[in-house]
Amino acid sequence: xxxxxxxxxxxxxxxxxxxxxxxxxxxxxxxxxxxxxxxxxxxxxxxxxxxxxxxxxxxxxxxxxxxxxxxxxxxxxxxxxxxxxxxxxxxxxxxxxxxxxxxxxxxxxxxxxxxx
Numbered sequence: 405x406x407x408x409x410x411x412x413x414x415x416x417x418x419x420x421x422x423x424x425x426x427x428x429x430x431x432x433x434x435x436x437x438x439x440x441x442x443x444x445x446x447x448x449x450x451x452x453x454x455x456x457x458x459x460x461x462x463x464x465x466x467x468x469x470x471x472x473x474x475x476x477x478x479x480x481x482x483x484x485x486x487x488x489x490x491x492x493x494x495x496x497x498x499x500x501x502x503x504x505x506x507x508x509x510x511x512x513x514x515x516x517x518x519x520x
Contacts, residue, residue, distance in 0.1 A: 433475035460495035470502040
């Protein structure tokens with residue numbers, strides 16, 4: 405039978421491709437997560453002061469880069485805990501110049517995208 409998403413191949417082929425994509429995106433999300441953790445651990449980043457809108461990290465992505473941020477948000481709970489709450493150091497997540505395709509990753513990874 406033909407895949408509804410790609411128009412070619414079988415549903416089994418599509419399932420294998422989807423799992424491969426999920427694994428790839430989770431690896432990229434882990435890299436981004438680990439970078440943010442290293443920045444905080446190195447003392448390069450102060451905690452967010454939400455009252456004064458200062459401190460912390462603004463994670464921004466443009467175009468395809470927003471896909472990495474979607475992957476991070478979708479997979480954050482799967483990564484090992486660190487000795488501090490990373491969300492205390494993330495001031496904002498900004499998506500710039502993206503199209504609907506970046507948000508299709510949310511569907512791929514599932515619902516309930518709670519940051520940290």
